[in-house]
Amino acid sequence: MGELRLEELSAANIAAANALSLKPGQEQYVTPVSYSAAAAVLNPATAWQRVVVDGDDVVAFVQADFDPDAESEEFRSILWRINVDADDQGRGIGRFALNALADEARRRGMDALYVIWEPGELGPEAFFLRTGFQPVGETEYGETIGKLDL
Numbered sequence: 001m002g003e004l005r006l007e008e009l010s011a012a013n014i015a016a017a018n019a020l021s022l023k024p025g026q027e028q029y030v031t032p033v034s035y036s037a038a039a040a041v042l043n044p045a046t047a048w049q050r051v052v053v054d055g056d057d058v059v060a061f062v063q064a065d066f067d068p069d070a071e072s073e074e075f076r077s078i079l080w081r082i083n084v085d086a087d088d089q090g091r092g093i094g095r096f097a098l099n100a101l102a103d104e105a106r107r108r109g110m111d112a113l114y115v116i117w118e119p120g121e122l123g124p125e126a127f128f129l130r131t132g133f134q135p136v137g138e139t140e141y142g143e144t145i146g147k148l149d150l
């Protein structure tokens with residue numbers, strides 16, 4: 001693996017971000033990246049979207065939202081989407097993206113980062129627990145709310 005770097009989601013890399021693949025069975029756990037892009041257009045003031053680039057290849061996409069005025073604490077600093085290309089999973093790229101996001105949250109004065117995940121064997125739960133998130137609650141849909149202290 002070469003040096004990983006972060007780039008803003010832009011016209012130059014959005015096609016590659018949309019083309020990121022998933023492993024069989026992972027679809028139900030992630031909303032398509034195009035949805036995230038649409039959400040950013042609706043909420044440009046608070047969305048934070050980046051791709052991870054390895055050499056010339058886009059290998060991951062990450063989207064978060066920082067909204068200090070949000071009513072509930074978890075929506076002030078929340079990871080909405082993280083997707084590492086199927087062939088590149090298990091190489092530390094998800095952790096790299098998460099660390100970059102945590103740095104950004106700290107820069108913005110946040111003391112925690114939240115994420116909401118759907119429990120399930122092929123889902124991201126093991127990744128989030130391994131990277132330090134602690135379950136702190138549940139949504140009305142039975143999803144887990146995770147918190148990472150920064």
Ligand SMILES: CC(C)(COP(=O)(O)OP(=O)(O)OC[C@H]1O[C@@H](n2cnc3c(N)ncnc32)[C@H](O)[C@@H]1OP(=O)(O)O)[C@@H](O)C(=O)NCCC(=O)NCCS
Pocket residue numbers: 022026029030031080081082083084085088089090091092093094095096117123124126127128130131
């Ligand atoms: C979840 C996801 C982002 C993880 O990215 P990744 O690049 O494969 O993860 P990393 O290689 O950085 O792993 C970081 C740590 O988590 C652990 N981990 C990751 N996935 C794991 C799994 N399925 N089971 C057990 N441990 C896992 C790794 O072993 C590693 O631990 P270590 O650093 O102590 O060795 C990736 O699998 C993915 O894109 N999944 C599909 C989309 C999705 O479900 N996204 C989340 C919902 S928004």
